[in-house]
Amino acid sequence: MSKPVASNKETPDSSAKRSKRGHRLVRFEQDGELKIGLELSDGGDVLDIRAIDPSIPQEMWLFMRQREYDNGKIDCLNEDQRAVVKRSDIRLKAPLDHPEKxxxxxxxxxxxxxxxxxxxxxxxxxxxxxxxxxxxxxxxxxxxxxxxxxxxxxxxxxxxxxxxxxxxxxxxxxxxxxxxxxxxxxxxxxxxxxxxxxxxxxxxxxxxxxxxxxxxxxxxxxxxxxxxxxxxxxxxxxxxxxxxxxxxxxxxxxxxxxxxxxxxxxxxxxxxxxxxxxxxxxxxxxxxxxxxxxxxxxxxxxxxxxxxxxxxxxxxxxx
The missing domain is CATH 3.90.850.10 (Fumarylacetoacetase-like, C-terminal domain)
Structure with missing residues (x-):
């Protein structure tokens, strides 16, 4: 199935909402389920962002297409310790899923x-x-x-x-x-x-x-x-x-x-x-x-x- 083409254009409102805070995005497997999260430090525990907000896409390419919306939300989620997963309880996957090229x-x-x-x-x-x-x-x-x-x-x-x-x-x-x-x-x-x-x-x-x-x-x-x-x-x-x-x-x-x-x-x-x-x-x-x-x-x-x-x-x- 082909991926929809996203618009490159930004409005002044969307540009203003862009987060300037960086993140360490990961794909990981826990109990047989593939998830997207934030690595809290190099080699550290991972924040399961979809456990806090299930509206965040599970596929990395979809997440990237919606980043203008999601990145600001993730800034708010970043300190929520309820969804932190121990590194020893997960298996990291390649951070990209199915790149076109x-x-x-x-x-x-x-x-x-x-x-x-x-x-x-x-x-x-x-x-x-x-x-x-x-x-x-x-x-x-x-x-x-x-x-x-x-x-x-x-x-x-x-x-x-x-x-x-x-x-x-x-x-x-x-x-x-x-x-x-x-x-x-x-x-x-x-x-x-x-x-x-x-x-x-x-x-x-x-x-x-x-x-x-x-x-x-x-x-x-x-x-x-x-x-x-x-x-x-x-x-x-x-x-x-x-x-x-x-x-x-x-x-x-x-x-x-x-x-x-x-x-x-x-x-x-x-x-x-x-x-x-x-x-x-x-x-x-x-x-x-x-x-x-x-x-x-x-x-x-x-x-x-x-x-x-x-x-x-x-x-x-x-x-």
């Missing part, structure tokens, strides 16, 4: 280009991942059909409302917030097979862990000055800062929207810093049992273990 930017860190000894791109290098690659922030990355499994920590940008041909100066009006993304890659399928097309090697199931939350833009001091890092088995393998981005977030949104409409809930992965496994000598490939942590300052971290995928019969996948 996952748009990725390649070679977008200056230090990553230097690592490869290639020129800094004059225009963004754009590719994509299928939404079925999404994985929860603490669930496994499955190792199958590849001998060259690689890691890439990235800053994810979540689009709040539909836009097309937006000016760079207005682009941040269309940002909901930021999240930590892991652009897992099968380098053999990305670079050596499938005719050189990147999509397949980027889109295996579980190849886009996301989380732990969406930090709304009001909470981030400067998205282009955040420490970003990846650890494998506790050892830091990527360490940089988003200041190294070649093409900044407003330019990326403006550039992409020249060609296609960005919709509420769309996700832009903004590129990875140096240190990925394929450019190491010798290459460093992930193996079963490895634990990968991706972390960005002011947002948080996700932690995924590499596992051999259990054998599933086709009939069991249809639920």
């Amino acid at each position: 996952i748009i990725c930017i390649g070679m977008n860190y200056a230090d990553h280009c230097t690592e490869q000894n290639i020129p800094i791109p004059k225009e963004p290098v754009i590719f994509s991942k299928f939404a079925s690659a999404l994985q929860d922030p603490d669930e496994p990355i499955y190792l199958e059909n590849t001998e060259e499994l690689d890691f890439e920590v990235e800053l994810g940008v979540v689009i709040s409302k539909s836009c097309r041909k937006v000016e760079e100066s207005e682009a941040m009006d269309y940002v909901m917030g930021y999240t930590v993304a892991h652009d897992v890659s099968a380098r053999d399928w990305q670079l050596k097979r499938n005719g050189g097309q990147w999509l397949l090697g980027k889109s295996f199931d579980t190849f886009c862990p996301l989380g732990p939350c969406i930090v709304t833009k009001e909470s981030i001091s400067d998205p282009h000055n955040l420490g970003i890092r990846c650890r494998v088995n506790g050892v830091t393998v990527q360490e940089s800062n988003t200041s190294q981005m070649v093409h900044k977030v407003p330019f990326l949104i403006s550039y992409i929207s020249k060609f296609l409409t960005l919709n509420s809930g769309d996700l832009i992965l903004t590129g990875t810093p140096p240190g990925v496994g394929c450019f190491r000598k010798p290459p460093m490939w992930l193996k079963a049992g490895d634990v990968v942590e991706c972390e960005i300052d002011q947002i948080g971290s996700i932690r995924n273990t590499v596992e051999i995928r259990p054998h599933l019969h086709a009939e069991k996948l249809d639920n």
Whole structure:
């Protein structure tokens, strides 16, 4: 079922009602039920906002479309301790549900280009991942059909409302917030097979862990000055800062929207810093049992273990 197109226009009244207070939005599972909530601190307990106000949508994309209305209400709900859920009683899910598009930017860190000894791109290098690659922030990355499994920590940008041909100066009006993304890659399928097309090697199931939350833009001091890092088995393998981005977030949104409409809930992965496994000598490939942590300052971290995928019969996948 297609999602309704929301209007981009704001009235003076709606603009005045917009909250300037930031939030840490999460999707979580409790007793088998999927819910939306507010993480009260990084790694802390969660406020079940729909337990206080059931009119708040349960789906994150619907919530984002109604944010002008809901965000102000959430400010009032934020201190209501009756609906606080202990972190130990829930399981975090990927904070986005069914994004229409996952748009990725390649070679977008200056230090990553230097690592490869290639020129800094004059225009963004754009590719994509299928939404079925999404994985929860603490669930496994499955190792199958590849001998060259690689890691890439990235800053994810979540689009709040539909836009097309937006000016760079207005682009941040269309940002909901930021999240930590892991652009897992099968380098053999990305670079050596499938005719050189990147999509397949980027889109295996579980190849886009996301989380732990969406930090709304009001909470981030400067998205282009955040420490970003990846650890494998506790050892830091990527360490940089988003200041190294070649093409900044407003330019990326403006550039992409020249060609296609960005919709509420769309996700832009903004590129990875140096240190990925394929450019190491010798290459460093992930193996079963490895634990990968991706972390960005002011947002948080996700932690995924590499596992051999259990054998599933086709009939069991249809639920």
